[in-house]
Amino acid sequence: MWLFIVSDTLTFTALLVSYAYVRLANPDWPRPFEIWPAIAKSSAMTLILLSSSLTMVLGVAAANRGDRKATLRYLMWTMFFGAAFVVIHATEWYTLIVVEKVTPWSNPWGAPLFGASFFGITGLHMTHVTIGVVYLAVIAWGFGKDKFSAIDVEVSGLYWHFVDLVWMFVFPMLYLMSVDLTKH
């Protein structure tokens, strides 16, 4: 899992460094994100993902203690937070695509690359979160049936924390670098 995480780190780094390149090179980069809903939602999503990491690490600790009931309870909370993250993110995408008419190649505000960067990076991250929720569900099921060990829970935790870690870069670089400053 660690080696997968290293390779995935380089994938996201390449995307984020490329994004930083086009962000800095385009003086007319859009700043469409107002406090409500975009920044409030994305901040809530950050809180949710950080909380999911907390429940995950507590779940791993419970698994290592051999406390099966607590492990499953923490894994369920982690999956709940992960699913909430995906749902809120989906509403964000809906607003951008349907209401604001943003596509990967155009938007009403400025540099066309905004859409491609935003949907590409957040889309790949959202895919990771979705896969993570399914992965945790499988691990929780197997751990409950005594088919998986505490090590399996810990390895799934590594993946989940990595997904959280990536968001720690996506949130400031994509959202906070594009806040609407005209009303402040």
Place this chain on the structure above:
Amino acid sequence: MSSHAPAVEGAQHTDPSTHNAGTTKLFLTVWVWLLILTGVEVFLAYLRLPPMIMLTILVGLSLIKSVLIVAYFMHLRFEKIGLFLTLIPATVFCICVMMIMFFPDSVRLMDMRPH
């Protein structure tokens, strides 16, 4: 990293008993710090700083957050030094190469823009 941590010394990676490092209080403390740093980032976003400076500060804070996550939530702080040395230097080297390749051109292109 802490290869000298008593809880892990001489232990095998696959032994679950070696991974009990960290208490609920420690994890809660890390979680609170992560929230505080996130709050600082949101506050900074509303300061009218040039994009290059803003990006540098935000990525710097995110790096601190990622170190906290990797060290405590992902337990690397409590693993053997060998795992740290296997993973982190190579990853940092690759990321540095990306930065060295991309950013000078980015800055140069900005300077070449017609004013």
